[in-house]
Amino acid sequence: MKNHTKVYLEGMKIPITMYADDLGLICEWCEAGPMVDVNHIYARGMGGSTLKDSIENLIGLCRHCHLQFESHKIDREAMSLKHLKNIP
Numbered sequence: 001m002k003n004h005t006k007v008y009l010e011g012m013k014i015p016i017t018m019y020a021d022d023l024g025l026i027c028e029w030c031e032a033g034p035m036v037d038v039n040h041i042y043a044r045g046m047g048g049s050t051l052k053d054s055i056e057n058l059i060g061l062c063r064h065c066h067l068q069f070e071s072h073k074i075d076r077e078a079m080s081l082k083h084l085k086n087i088p
Contacts, residue, residue, distance in 0.1 A: 004053045008038040011055025013088050025060060028086055029069075029079060033062025039069065041080050059083045 001016070009016055014025065025035040041057050059079060061069065068074050 002038075004040065004058055005038045007053045007055060008058040008060060011058070011087065012060070027062035027065050028060050028083055029065040029074065030062060033064055035060040036063050037061050037066045039066055041076060041083065055087055056080075056084065 006016070008014075027033045027035050037060070038058055039061050040052065041059055065074065069076075069079065
């Protein structure tokens with residue numbers, strides 16, 4: 001498991017076994033699809049170097065939303081604001 005995934009799970013208070021067993025974690029953006037990726041909201045090349053592996057810079061996405069995000073069809077700032085509301 002990658003370090004940023006561990007940071008995300010710990011920050012969101014999700015047991016690692018729950019993620020590994022796929023027990024119904026859902027996408028933070030669409031709130032419908034199953035969460036399959038932990039993605040950096042701001043990558044190093046976009047000023048995310050100081051936040052790289054912090055819970056504030058990591059979001060759990062379904063495959064569809066991850067692809068939409070990577071193709072710039074989802075606004076990065078809107079995603080960040082929505083994610084910040086989800087952090088326990």
